[in-house]
Amino acid sequence: MQMLVLSGSRDRAGRTAQAIKALENGFERGGGAWDTLFLSELKLERCRQCESDGWGICRSEGKCIIEDDFPAVEGKIRSVDVVVFATPVYFADLSESMRGFLDRLRRIRFRRVPTGAPGAPGIPGTPGVAPTRGTPAVGFCLSGGGGGGAPNCCMNLDRILQTCGFDVVDMILARRQNFEMKLPILELTGEWLATKLSSVATTPARLER
């Protein structure tokens, strides 16, 4: 079992990093292997909103024209069994590195629903969320301040992961005030992902590789 962890924190010794470590420990105990990337250390531009209508070739061709680290990270996402998105809470929302990366991922994952597609949401032929669920994902939001913005951050992260077509199997929220209590839960989550993922993912299908 392979896991990719994407961190939206720039602090390799901060609380988000400690939470990721707990998750990795559990995943290792369950026999899995993982890779962790700190998004703020990568060369990742923001979306350029290409073309006059703002849609760009990302929509039709499923790739981004910007030549930076984005395609490599996107390729890694496609090659693993589960992806964890871990972000500190900034302004009751995702961190900028996580937000900027997911803004671009959403662009290439979002598909126009084919006219008449069975079960397609919305109006046939108009843009909509891909009807098939894909790679299992877990979201993690850590608020180190008052904690008031953590639920909103979780909600926003869940929404964007759904739009990207992930099969979101869990959203975990931790606050500075309950951080120590959440660490063992994160370890258990890692072990659960490594050993039980096939039974928790809601569909066996993945996004196309």
Ligand SMILES: Cc1cc2nc3c(=O)[nH]c(=O)nc-3n(C[C@H](O)[C@H](O)[C@H](O)COP(=O)(O)O)c2cc1C
């Ligand atoms: C720009 C910025 C905005 C923040 N906004 C919030 C917030 O809205 N709510 C909150 O509880 N904490 C907020 N915090 C605190 C962070 O969530 C906290 O520092 C967190 O522990 C950072 O994670 P790290 O240890 O991985 O760096 C903010 C911190 C920064 C730097």
